[in-house]
Amino acid sequence: MTISLLGRAAVLVALAACAIGAVAGLYGGAKRSAAAEAWARAMAGLFFAATATAVGLMEFALLTHDFSVGYVAEVGSLKSPTWVTIVSLWSSLEGSILFWAFVLGVYAAGQALLTRKRFPQHSAWALGMTLLVGVFFCYLVAGVANPFTLVDPAPSDGPGPNPLLQNHVLMVIHPPALYLGYVGMTVPFAMGAAALLAGRITPAWSRALRNAMLVPWGFLTVGIILGGWWSYEVLGWGGYWAWDPVENASFLPWLTSTAFLHSAMLMERKDQLKGWTMTLLMSSFLLTILGTFMTRSGVFNSVHSFTQTPIGPVFLVFLTLMLLFSVLLLAARVDKLTPPQEGLSGPTSRDTWVLAQNLAFATFTFTVLLGTVWPLVNEALSNEQISVGEPYFNRWGVPLAGLIVFLMGVGPALPWGRATPGGVLKRLAAPAVALVLTAIGCLAAGLREPWPVLTFSVSAFALVVTLAEMVAPGVARWRARGESLPVAMVQATVRTRRRFGGYIVHLGVIAIAVGVAASSGWRDEHQLTLLEGETAVAGDFALTYLGAETVQESHRLSTLAKFDVKTVAGREVGQLAPRMNVYAKMPMNPLGDPAVHSSLAGDLYLTLVSVEAEAGAVSVEAIIEPLVGWIWIGGGIMALGTIVAGWPSRKRSRSQAAPTAEQAA
Amino acid sequence: MxxxxxxxxxxxxxxxxxxxxxxxxxxxxxxxxxxxxxxxxxxxxxxxxxxxxxxxxxxxxxxxxxxxxxxxxxxxxxxxxxxxxxxxxxxxxxxxxxxxxxxxxxxxxxxxxxxxxxxxxxxxxKLEPPTRGRHVLVWGLPVAFVLFGGGLVAWYVQANIGVRSRRAEVTPVEDDELSPYRARILAELGLDGGEA
Amino acid sequence: MNWKVLLIGVVLVVPLVVVLALGFGHDPRALPTTMVDRPAPGFVLADMDTGEQVDLAALRGKPVVINFASSWCVPCAQEHPWLVRVARDYQPRGVVFLNVLYNDEPIKWQGFLARYGQSFPTLVDPGGRVAIDYGVAGVPETFVLDDQGNIVRKFTGPVVPDEFLPLLDGLL
Incomplete structure (x- = not known):
């Protein structure tokens, strides 16, 4: 009762703070009023405090099982373990929107803090825009998706969250990472809109923009990969990516924001491509809103989507307004941005290859978007129904991904300035040799699948270039200065940290490319039916069925089938016990819970098909997936690289604070 | 949900x-x-x-x-x-x-x-759309996109090569006599705020 | 105002929004069927209880109701008792009712029948061949055939009583 009231009050305070702050920020931007901007900053702080309070109240209600609160009655359960209760906050629609508003509050407060007094022309506009988006989400929490509704009389227990979401601990980190990525796109969007509203992009602002994008980009990357890992560990088909509409929805803003991070280099260095870079920036945010709409409107057919909710139409209105606003803003202001001061350096320079990279990413985005909405387009035009699924997306995605890895090799090997053809050849010779040797090696090893072999080869190419680029500054400094090699390496790396971080990210991408190519190209499935004590062979593994066992927990009943796993050569691997979980919430629908033996060379993945306890028989699917673990490792490497590249630097922030930087352009 | x-x-x-x-x-x-x-x-x-x-x-x-x-x-x-x-x-x-x-x-x-x-x-x-009627679009548009985009990029690069360089000194034409890495990296270090 | 940018933006944005808006009218999970108004695929399947072979072609001249169901399916349990009662009324009037077992074991289905009632035979469909012939995507699905052996109606999910009964009356 009280929590319901307090929660609603906190949400209303957040709504008011956003509304006042948005007006103050936009007014402050238009009139260059420092007083108004100070108001916007204060309101951003209040927005954060209010949403933090609301989230705190909801967690309190969940943990104390206060079923008079609507959301707790919907997803809470006395039987759930504590960790499940805590993460139920984002397990269902209303809670996830509240969490969304809170994350936006965190970002808004961070933005208010970090842009303080440094960007007088832009910061007020940008804060106003962020808070304007906040108004929408607070309105959702206060209205159509209110989690604090009062349930009277309060039930004595609830059903608990969706069993699929309780099935694995990755569910604790995957959604928050994705939300931090999605919501965080608001900040660079607001900053880009501020640049357009102010009619100019200063070098300091464009650097700040790129850093502001690195944060949500990193979270989005991690969120997507954890999502793949989660579905691999939970769904039981041994896959991690199915080109499902909701997966595509998270991939689309990742593509455009990755393109942005590269074209922004060209904008920063050569003052080029401002309009296009702003387009990518705004698209990234708009695609996150589109993605949220896809997940929550019930219009798309996806295993991940929430059911039909009243939130769909509201979201569509918001999406439409934001799309039109962005198009109008771009059209009105793009000509005001100063024309490029510097030319491109032609096809042997990195400039051109950044453009090629952008084209590849734009094509990828366009194709995935087209394929995702095509069934809807088709239904709008006729009564027949068609599918656009994995084979379609792979047909484009596999060659495009190969091309992108290849470009990741060519681009960094070229200088920003013009290079002579001889210099280019010299630089690409070693990587090209690596490419050819890898291809020959694969063919010699009897690997014939064209795409995986091609992916391996271009990965080797990109790997050599990336490693060379990572050590190049150190070597150059060592030669020029006569410092010892390690000192020169460290010094040069620290000084070019952003660049170095970028190449770490590239290494992660290579690891993922290799993992995806190998695990899909040489995936090997075995259907095994065994009696107790029997042994069967799957790939390099020998599985002995030891018997079934039943485990009762408060919220579920699990049947485990135990297997002793050895390699065919006889080395002990250990026990694997794929399970079948029956949740109290859904007694009719048991959920499989696969067991995985992972190593750097590949995984053995076991899914229970059926257990006949009386007969002592089990039917199990054993899948061998080579190198699949490198996908998750690659994700970790990408996250590390993002941190290295984006970690705030003392020195830079001081230089940016200098007013000369703002006035230079 | x-x-x-x-x-x-x-x-x-x-x-x-x-x-x-x-x-x-x-x-x-x-x-x-x-x-x-x-x-x-x-x-x-x-x-x-x-x-x-x-x-x-x-x-x-x-x-x-x-x-x-x-x-x-x-x-x-x-x-x-x-x-x-x-x-x-x-x-x-x-x-x-x-x-x-x-x-x-x-x-x-x-x-x-x-x-x-x-x-x-x-x-x-079928997981792939048919290749008849209006579905030709879902197959053809990505190709059109990449062709048009490629043309656009080629045109843009051509049109912008001639623009006078304001910061010409930091994007040197590479001299093969110098260590290519050195020239390039020092230039980048300079741009990045390091010492050149 | 850069009209070129505006035009390109509008051309991209407006169709997208229109398509998404139209999407609200559709249930993405409702799958159309191609089987209605076509002759029903023939089959010869064994009766679960008697072991007798039932040939669909031999039932020509009578309306036939074919209900695909499984013991593990919740909506099947909901519709089954009602279907059993309707079959008791309509079988004497010449309508043939058949269950076809989908992805299930006879022993479990017998338990289901003991619980929810039985008034018409169950056919065993090894390997789901007939189910696939009929384009069955899930259970329950119910096909109504006229006396010429044509499929006149398919119900996906539990049959809708208000449509099912008049349909049967019309076929008699």
Whole structure:
């Protein structure tokens, strides 16, 4: 009762703070009023405090099982373990929107803090825009998706969250990472809109923009990969990516924001491509809103989507307004941005290859978007129904991904300035040799699948270039200065940290490319039916069925089938016990819970098909997936690289604070 | 929140009847199966498989498995919809996969099998859109996009090469006499705020 | 105002929004069927209880109701008792009712029948061949055939009583 009231009050305070702050920020931007901007900053702080309070109240209600609160009655359960209760906050629609508003509050407060007094022309506009988006989400929490509704009389227990979401601990980190990525796109969007509203992009602002994008980009990357890992560990088909509409929805803003991070280099260095870079920036945010709409409107057919909710139409209105606003803003202001001061350096320079990279990413985005909405387009035009699924997306995605890895090799090997053809050849010779040797090696090893072999080869190419680029500054400094090699390496790396971080990210991408190519190209499935004590062979593994066992927990009943796993050569691997979980919430629908033996060379993945306890028989699917673990490792490497590249630097922030930087352009 | 479809897919507990029969049967000799396929019913009956198999029956198990995998990758699991018949762990998909395996073993071609499923379920059973009518767009537009975009990039690079460089000093024309790395990296260090 | 940018933006944005808006009218999970208004695929299947072979072609001249169901399916349990009652009324009037077992074991289905009632035979469909012939995507699905052996109606999910009964009356 009280929590319901307090929660609603906190949400209303957040709504008011956003509304006042948005007006103050936009007014402050238009009139260059420092007083108004100070108001916007204060309101951003209040927005954060209010949403933090609301989230705190909801967690309190969940943990104390206060079923008079609507959301707790919907997803809470006395039987759930504590960790499940805590993460139920984002397990269902209303809670996830509240969490969304809170994350936006965190970002808004961070933005208010970090842009303080440094960007007088832009910061007020940008804060106003962020808070304007906040108004929408607070309105959702206060209205159509209110989690604090009062349930009277309060039930004595609830059903608990969706069993699929309780099935694995990755569910604790995957959604928050994705939300931090999605919501965080608001900040660079607001900053880009501020640049357009102010009619100019200063070098300091464009650097700040790129850093502001690195944060949500990193979270989005991690969120997507954890999502793949989660579905691999939970769904039981041994896959991690199915080109499902909701997966595509998270991939689309990742593509455009990755393109942005590269074209922004060209904008920063050569003052080029401002309009296009702003387009990518705004698209990234708009695609996150589109993605949220896809997940929550019930219009798309996806295993991940929430059911039909009243939130769909509201979201569509918001999406439409934001799309039109962005198009109008771009059209009105793009000509005001100063024309490029510097030319491109032609096809042997990195400039051109950044453009090629952008084209590849734009094509990828366009194709995935087209394929995702095509069934809807088709239904709008006729009564027949068609599918656009994995084979379609792979047909484009596999060659495009190969091309992108290849470009990741060519681009960094070229200088920003013009290079002579001889210099280019010299630089690409070693990587090209690596490419050819890898291809020959694969063919010699009897690997014939064209795409995986091609992916391996271009990965080797990109790997050599990336490693060379990572050590190049150190070597150059060592030669020029006569410092010892390690000192020169460290010094040069620290000084070019952003660049170095970028190449770490590239290494992660290579690891993922290799993992995806190998695990899909040489995936090997075995259907095994065994009696107790029997042994069967799957790939390099020998599985002995030891018997079934039943485990009762408060919220579920699990049947485990135990297997002793050895390699065919006889080395002990250990026990694997794929399970079948029956949740109290859904007694009719048991959920499989696969067991995985992972190593750097590949995984053995076991899914229970059926257990006949009386007969002592089990039917199990054993899948061998080579190198699949490198996908998750690659994700970790990408996250590390993002941190290295984006970690705030003392020195830079001081230089940016200098007013000369703002006035230079 | 309804992952109910997904739940259906994960319905691992629902027993798969005679799983081994399905997978292990050599359908080439399975007479009742043959009868089902070509029902002695009226002439207009939907019989995509009325035509004889395109090939001789297959006997090599590995080959049958490979073709089955290939065909079932392209068909959508009707229960969980997002996944292919090959990937879906649902019983419905397992049944369909077993059926596909039978047909493959009898010598039916991929096209014949796909036509059969499309006839019974509709176009949506295929995971790829058709290549006729308006669906040409979903295949053609990405190609148009990349061609147009490529042209645009080529034009843009050409048009911008001549623009006078304001910061020419930091984007030097490379001199092969110097260490290429050195010149380039020092330039970058300079741009990045390091010492050049 | 850069009209070129505005034009390109509008051309991209407006169709997208229109398509998404139209999407609200559709249920993405409702799958169309191609089987209605076509002759029903023939089959010869064994009766689960008697072991007798039932040939669909031999039932020509009578309307036939074919209900695909499984013991593990929740909506089947909901519709089954009602279907059992309707079959008791309509079988004497010449309508043939058949269950076809989908992805299930006879022993479990017998338990289901003991619980929810039985008034018409169950056919066993080894390997789901007939189910696939009929384009069955899930259970329950119910096909109504006229006396010429043509499919006149398919119900996906539990049958809708208000449509089912008039349909049967019309076929008699």
């Amino acid at each position: 309804s992952a109910s479809l997904l739940l259906l897919c994960a319905l691992a507990g629902a027993p798969a009847p005679a799983q081994d029969d399905l997978a292990q049967d050599d359908p080439g000799q399975d007479d009742p199966g043959q009868d089902d396929l070509a029902p002695a019913a009226e002439g207009a009956a939907p019989q995509a498989l009325e035509a004889p198999p395109a090939r001789a029956p297959l006997t090599d198990d590995d080959e049958i498995d490979d073709v089955t995998e290939h065909v079932s990758k392209g068909l959508r699991c009707p229960v969980c919809q997002g996944l292919s018949v090959a990937d879906s762990p649902s019983d419905g998909a397992r049944t369909m996969k077993a059926r596909i395996r039978e047909l493959v073993a009898m010598g039916y071609s991929q096209e014949q099998i796909e036509d059969y499923f499309v006839d019974r379920y509709g176009d949506w059973i």
